[in-house]
Ligand code: ATP
């Protein structure tokens with residue numbers, strides 16, 4: 001299937017996607033990434049309202065295309081797609097998943113939300129609980145938080161590390177975990193899993209506004225958690241661990257995308273575009289029937305016609 005990355009054809013220009021894809025050989029600094037998508041030429045030229053309008057068109061077109069290409073992924077039955085979402089609280093993981101996946105067939109898609117690990121999880125290697133939830137061939141699996149928490153929240157709060165032999169907690173502990181993650185993802189890739197990783201990059205200012213909204217609007221009160229406020233207190237530490245993790249684990253086989261998350265319409269359009277075009281770029285095809293299978297179909301047709 002051809003791929004058109006132009007806003008005019010309702011896809012996002014490839015050069016913008018390249019801006020937010022982290023190259024394996026480059027060290028990034030999160031502060032260089034705009035949380036509001038204002039660095040694009042379109043934004044500067046035509047203004048925010050017009051860009052928002054176009055982003056919504058891009059989203060709609062992608063949702064339509066995604067429905068089709070998901071069917072093909074399912075029929076083709078060779079690849080699976082693993083999508084990882086990581087972000088600070090209130091960056092919009094849930095809303096993005098809800099909107100972007102609204103057109104996909106639920107039978108071919110599963111969402112797993114990873115919370116604090118159980119005692120049983122902690123009694124195993126750190127990748128264990130995630131391995132059990134990987135998507136089967138033909139399907140899309142979404143990780144709402146993931147094994148990256150084990151090099152993010154756990155790195156900010158090392159007291160969460162339990163029951164490890166002392167010798168295993170040495171200086172290279174985190175480097176070893178990044179290495180494990182890269183090897184794990186490489187293994188998945190070699191076995192037909194396509195991996196996309198999205199860091200929803202919200203600003204500290206926007207997070208405050210979203211928290212305030214949760215406090216002020218009764219129907220949003222339930223979303224507020226004092227634990228989120230405590231983690232906000234570690235904002236700089238989180239930015240450091242995100243930066244380290246992204247730099248250590250953006251690979252050719254499992255790239256990170258730093259998605260601007262201060263404007264929800266931009267987040268959704270970009271995520272939908274990357275997912276759809278990644279699937280469209282695979283050599284997916286409907287299975288071709290053998291001569292024998294075609295003969296069986298012809299016989300079945302005859303039988304039905306003779307009724
Ligand atoms: P929402 O708030 O929208 O429901 P959420 O993903 O923030 O979604 P919570 O139940 O609020 O869900 O938080 C889950 C918590 O579990 C987060 O603070 C996260 O850091 C923590 N967590 C996830 N994985 C791990 C892990 N491997 N080790 C320790 N903590 C983890």
Ligand code: MG
Pocket residue numbers: 089225228
């Ligand atoms: Mg939360």
